[in-house]
Amino acid sequence: MDKMKQETADLTQENIERIGELFPNVITEMKDENGKLKKGINFELLKQLLSGNVVDGEECYDFTWVGKKASIVEANTPIRKTLRPCIEDSKNWETTENLYIEGDNLDVLKLLQESYLNSIKMIYIDPPYNTGKNLLYRNDFSQDVDTYLNESGQISNEGRLVSNPRTYGRFHSAWATMMYSRLIVARNLLTRDGVLVCAIDENEQAQLMMMLKEIFCEGNYEHVCVSVVHNPRGVQGINFSYTHEYAIFVYPTIGKIIADRKIEEDEVSWSQLRNWGGESERTDAKNCFYPIIVSEGNIVGFGDVCPDEFHPKQTEWNGKLAYVYPIDRNGVERKWRYARQSVEAIIGMLRARKYDGGYEIEIGKQSGIQRTIWFDKRYDANEYGTKIVNSLVPDGGFTFPKSLWTVYDAVYAVTSLDKDAIVIDFFSGSSTTAHAVMQLNAEDGGNRKFIMVQLPEPCDEKSEAFKAGYKNICEIGKERIRRAGDKINKEIEESNRQLKLGEEPKKPVDIGFRVLKVDTTNMKDIYYAASEYTQNLLTDQISNIKDDRTDLDLLYGILLEWGLPLSLKHEIEEIDGIKIHIVDNDSLIACFDESVPETVVREIAKRQPLRAVFRDSSFASSSDKINVEEIFKLLAPNTSVKVI
Incomplete structure (x- = not known):
């Protein structure tokens, strides 16, 4: 009988096997640190086989820093660790499909490689912003920051979490090294149409975008940076007051991935489709002069581009059909703002408004397509982040967590068409992502599952959280999920008691979670x-x-x-x-x-x-x-x- 390995996959060896399938003659043997033979790559021969495509010692477009190579090695290095169940900390262990995992997220991502390979629809993360005051994960681990890590064997000289002051010579490098290895491993978990959403501020936005474009190759993935107005009052900087941060969406270029946003009618402002001002006449763009067909106030189609010699009235009538041309009320023949084929693609954004002489065609300035600036009072991190957490977990001590609705809208955008999606957050903090997933399930009847991952960073013994009995961040995050879930299902019960005749009752949401902890x-x-x-x-x-x-x-x-x-x-x-x-x-x-x-x-x-x-x-x-x-x-x- 075969023996189980009890260690994570060796990604380096798996990559060697893939290269060997393409170029069998570059596979060679070399000795490992114990003197035993193992498979390796003859890189010189591989370069010769790829001559003309290899960049070697020449100027090239590249993004690098001190520690990048070590980060790649760290990402590919297998570990001999495991996840131990903790039923006493869990909720609804027998029936839930949600997970809460305590431990270093790099270890957790490696441990999940086999079980969740190509299975995660959405990764949402809110990593340390590298402000110079926050804590960072180290990659050369040999000593822990608390008893938990000591007992679980995750130890190193410098520690898992250390401060990264701006005076440190490798300020950006240390942060980039920490993030790069985790993003490399996390990429393997995404489904073919999976999406990564990463929150960040101005300190590392540029560096993060460069990393993401390298790991998620341009051409195969889109990289969209959304500005989120999360603090309308602003944070005072030098000459500027910062009112926003960023959410970077990374998704495959394989079609429609991001769902249209929810909008109300009063959010849409309308303007004339007919052009005006300079270079707005018919002769300025002949292919933009054609009739839009209206029937009983509804736009039903488009006519052909009119020949030069054709001189219509502002609105031509043919029985019940009105043929509306871009002619202003003074009789000047102008042009539509877009060519016919472009307007056909956005017919849902048009409306016909009647007036005495016929119809005016208008276009909505806002559509259901996601915008790159998110501006809504619900994104206020104080009102809908800090206050929500404090209302659920008094004395939790989280300062400025994400607004519930910022995360909710991100999850909606990615998973509204996949209501069975798995969402993972491996910097879960106060568990806003879990709360958002449960809230969305309650509203649309979905069965999305969440996986929260958080290092049990200890609470300061002088903090209100510690005095309230919370020893580490994980205990606060788990308590928030418990209380938020109970609140959501209670609201569903109350709503079901007030149903009108013929209305279907809402089903309760999976508000449980299995707790697992990284250990040796x-x-x-x-x-x-x-x-x-x-x-x-x-x-x-x-x-x-x-x-x-x-x-x-x-x-x-x-x-x-x-x-x-x-x-x-x-x-x-x-x-x-x-x-x-x-x-x-x-x-x-x-x-x-x-x-x-x-x-x-x-x-x-x-x-x-x-x-x-x-x-x-x-x-x-x-x-x-x-x-x-x-x-x-x-x-x-x-x-x-x-x-x-």
Whole structure:
């Protein structure tokens, strides 16, 4: 039986395999740090094969900084960590499809690579803005900032979170290095039509846009920078008062991705489609002189461009149809502002307004298309960010979180046509994104799922949040989700009690979440990767699983490695006194008892699950393992059987 690896994918080796499929002759062997042979790339030969396309030592368009190469290496380096379930911190564990994950987001993104590859419709992040006062994630980790990280083995000399003052010589480089590795790994999670939305301010907007255009290649992706007026009062700067920040939308150039925004009729202002002023006459653009056909006040079509010698009245009548030309009330033949084919494409933005002499054709200045400036009182971060969080979690201590409606409108724009979308926020902070997802589901009946990821940064012991019992940011974020969810479903219940005859009741929203926490691997320190096992090791080692790990810990480690979503339904049964775990109706059956009798193995095999897994130490000898393999070959030949 095969052994499970219990480590994340080695992205570097996967990339080597892809290159090898295209250029088999560049694959070579080299020694790793332990002196063992492994696959590598002969880069000189690869350059020769791509001669004429390789930039080497010449001036080129490039964006780089100190630490960029290290960031790429960090993104591709596998880790031996896991996610441990925490049922006591969760809400509606058995039924929810939402996740809240505590830990460094780079680790989490790596751990989710198999289970959520090409599965996330939207990534919304609000990363540290690099103001010189905030904390940043370090990439060369060796010591933690708090007990949580120490206990979970995520340690390094400089720490996961450190301040990044402007006096630091690598002010922009440190921030760019932190972001680059995370964006590289996050890209793999997006669906083919997936969208990344990143909030940022002026400190790093330019650098972030350059990174995004490199990671999400121009030509294949659009990169739109939206200005969001989030602080109408302004923040005083040198000569200017800052009232806005940015939301960068990155989406594939494969068609309609971003949904039209919601608008009310009074938001639309109208103006004449007929041109006026300089260069507005018929002779200035002959292809802009044609009739627009109106029937009973509605625009129903367009006529051909008129020949030079044709001299119509302002409105020609043909029975019930009116043919409206761009002639002003003084009889001057002018032109429409756009050619016919352009106007045909925006017919929904036009209206015919009647007056004494016929019709005036008007065009709406605002359409349902998303604008690049978001200006609405609902985007005020104080009124609809800070105050909303404080109303739900008094003494939470969050200063200037995102407005709920800023995030809501972003989620609406990306997922209004995909109501089953998964939305991930790996800088989740006060969990505004989770709140926005639940709110949108409540309004349109959607079943969107959220995945929140946050480092459990400790609260200052002098803060009101700490005094209120919140030890870290995660505790505040989880409490907000609980209270916001309860409020949303209570409002649905009250609305359903006031339904009019014939109205359909709204369904309750999934307001739960499964909590998982990053920790060291489930394997003991003497653990070896599957490729490192020898016959002697197999003989000598009794159990390589840490003593404090539960069946649930092992199960979720297996889900990660086998690439199964962490929200799948999970049931527990007993067969002859032995506990078995059933995931997603026999997609996976796991048994972690120390001694598994043959009767139990046979019963599991009879169910013909897609996958089955046992403890390596559950079987006393090699012959017992062979017997298990033979049972499955006989009763469930298509089942993949592994041990840990």
